[in-house]
Amino acid sequence: MVLKVYGPHFASPKRALVTLIEKGVAFETVPVDLMKGEHKQPAYLALQPFGTVPAVVDGDYKIFESRAVMRYVAEKYRSQGPDLLGKTVEERGQVEQWLDVEATTYNPPLLNLTLHIMFASVMGFPSDEKLIKESEEKLSAVLDVYEAHLSKSKYLAGDFVSLADLAHLPFTDYLVGPIGKAYMIKDRKHVSAWWNDISSRPAWKETLEKYSFPA
Amino acid sequence: MVVKLYGQVTAVCPQRVLLCFLEKEIEFEIVHVDLDTLEQKKPEHLLRQPFGQVPAIEDGDFKLFESRAIARYYATKYLDQGTNLLGKSLEHRAIVDQWADVEAHYFNVLAFPIVLNLLIKPRLGEACDVVLVEELKVKLEVVLDIYENRLGSNRFLAGDEFTMADLTHMPAMGYLMRTDVNRMVKARVNMNRWWEEITARPAWKKLMKMAGF
Numbered sequence: 001m002v003l004k005v006y007g008p009h010f011a012s013p014k015r016a017l018v019t020l021i022e023k024g025v026a027f028e029t030v031p032v033d034l035m036k037g038e039h040k041q042p043a044y045l046a047l048q049p050f051g052t053v054p055a056v057v058d059g060d061y062k063i064f065e066s067r068a069v070m071r072y073v074a075e076k077y078r079s080q081g082p083d084l085l086g087k088t089v090e091e092r093g094q095v096e097q098w099l100d101v102e103a104t105t106y107n108p109p110l111l112n113l114t115l116h117i118m119f120a121s122v123m124g125f126p127s128d129e130k131l132i133k134e135s136e137e138k139l140s141a142v143l144d145v146y147e148a149h150l151s152k153s154k155y156l157a158g159d160f161v162s163l164a165d166l167a168h169l170p171f172t173d174y175l176v177g178p179i180g181k182a183y184m185i186k187d188r189k190h191v192s193a194w195w196n197d198i199s200s201r202p203a204w205k206e207t208l209e210k211y212s213f214p215a
Numbered sequence: 216m217v218v219k220l221y222g223q224v225t226a227v228c229p230q231r232v233l234l235c236f237l238e239k240e241i242e243f244e245i246v247h248v249d250l251d252t253l254e255q256k257k258p259e260h261l262l263r264q265p266f267g268q269v270p271a272i273e274d275g276d277f278k279l280f281e282s283r284a285i286a287r288y289y290a291t292k293y294l295d296q297g298t299n300l301l302g303k304s305l306e307h308r309a310i311v312d313q314w315a316d317v318e319a320h321y322f323n324v325l326a327f328p329i330v331l332n333l334l335i336k337p338r339l340g341e342a343c344d345v346v347l348v349e350e351l352k353v354k355l356e357v358v359l360d361i362y363e364n365r366l367g368s369n370r371f372l373a374g375d376e377f378t379m380a381d382l383t384h385m386p387a388m389g390y391l392m393r394t395d396v397n398r399m400v401k402a403r404v405n406m407n408r409w410w411e412e413i414t415a416r417p418a419w420k421k422l423m424k425m426a427g428f
Contacts, residue, residue: 005267049361049364050317050321053345056226061306063309063313065312065316065317065320067311067312068313068316069309069311070313071306072306072309072312075305075308075309076305079280089288089291090277093277093287093288094279094283096284096287096288097280097281097285099284100281100283100284100319103228103319104281104319105266141341144265145265149265159274169231202230
């Protein structure tokens with residue numbers, strides 16, 4: 001039975017999708033209609049009790065949290081495709097460090113921008129201009145740290161692409177596209193070079209081609 | 216050479232790493248970074264942790280920050296020593312990761328601002344955002360129901376054994392339990408049972424003693 005990823009059109013599941021494609025792992029996707037509240041129905045909550053996407057089912061095995069799925073896939077298929085975990089325990093430590101930075105420090109302000117700029121009207125809540133401004137300032141300060149780091153390191157965890165870089169793809173794609181703040185990336189020389197590199201990887205292009213939100 | 220942990224022994228994120236060291240019987244040295252005087256934002260610390268936070272570790276030439284990444288690194292490096300915090304198979308390990316990530320994304324986002332407002336701000340002479348705390352508590356009730364359900368069919372968050380998934384919750388929970396939020400935990404049979412069991416562990420008791428509790 002083939003691994004299934006629920007909710008492919010949304011950003012967080014794309015962390016799992018790009019990892020699967022990088023590793024050459026066969027999978028299927030199951031759409032989840034968030035607009036119709038499908039994620040709050042008992043059938044979905046049985047897979048992901050917090051009612052968010054993605055959820056992954058691999059035979060009898062169920063797992064949620066996009067970065068946990070990334071780690072699972074990268075470990076299970078370690079011997080095929082690029083090694084996204086680093087070669088040594090120390091390199092893995094650096095991968096985990098930047099994966100955590102993405103989760104705790106980079107993504108939260110970016111998520112605020114995503115919700116308030118892209119989805120406020122569609123989800124029916126007022127867009128908070130003050131929060132948008134504060135979130136852009138916070139993200140800008142984080143990107144300054146990234147700029148300094150990437151001036152000394154080709155990728156986040158070292159000279160190899162890893163889960164840490166891939167985890168940034170889905171929401172940064174929103175930032176340079178529909179959120180309309182591409183300058184935050186492009187005005188930073190090393191962040192820009194890193195972004196161009198990781199976003200032109202064939203696995204990411206395939207992810208966008210196949211699973212972009214239907215217009 | 217012994218690993219150096221830069222941080223404050225009473226702070227939640229350094230405690231996460233300290234608890235891992237204690238469970239794994241790893242020797243360590245704490246280098247105090249004073250949060251009350253914002254030492255973490257000063258140039259010397261920014262060289263160790265560019266986002267101006269604690270903890271950071273230095274282990275010979277190896278440096279790392281982000282408490283959960285540090286804990287995972289040591290849990291991996293010392294897999295065969297002390298408590299196995301990672302899980303036994305690939306599938307089990309991924310479930311440990313899943314619930315450890317749940318802590319960061321669903322639990323900590325609520326617990327941390329509650330602790331900040333109810334315990335830390337008063338100590339620093341700042342006003343508590345009462346409205347925010349009430350909103351957060353409502354959201355926390357929903358999240359704790361999910362934990363309650365999980366712990367009804369599982370002794371620990373990732374299954375039969377204590378793992379990183381449980382450990383990573385403990386520092387913030389420890390502070391939450393010192394606020395009136397402890398009623399929310401005590402009112403839930405399975406959560407209460409789980410909390411009593413994990414706080415009876417010797418490593419936790421040692422940590423609490425180190426932190427002056």
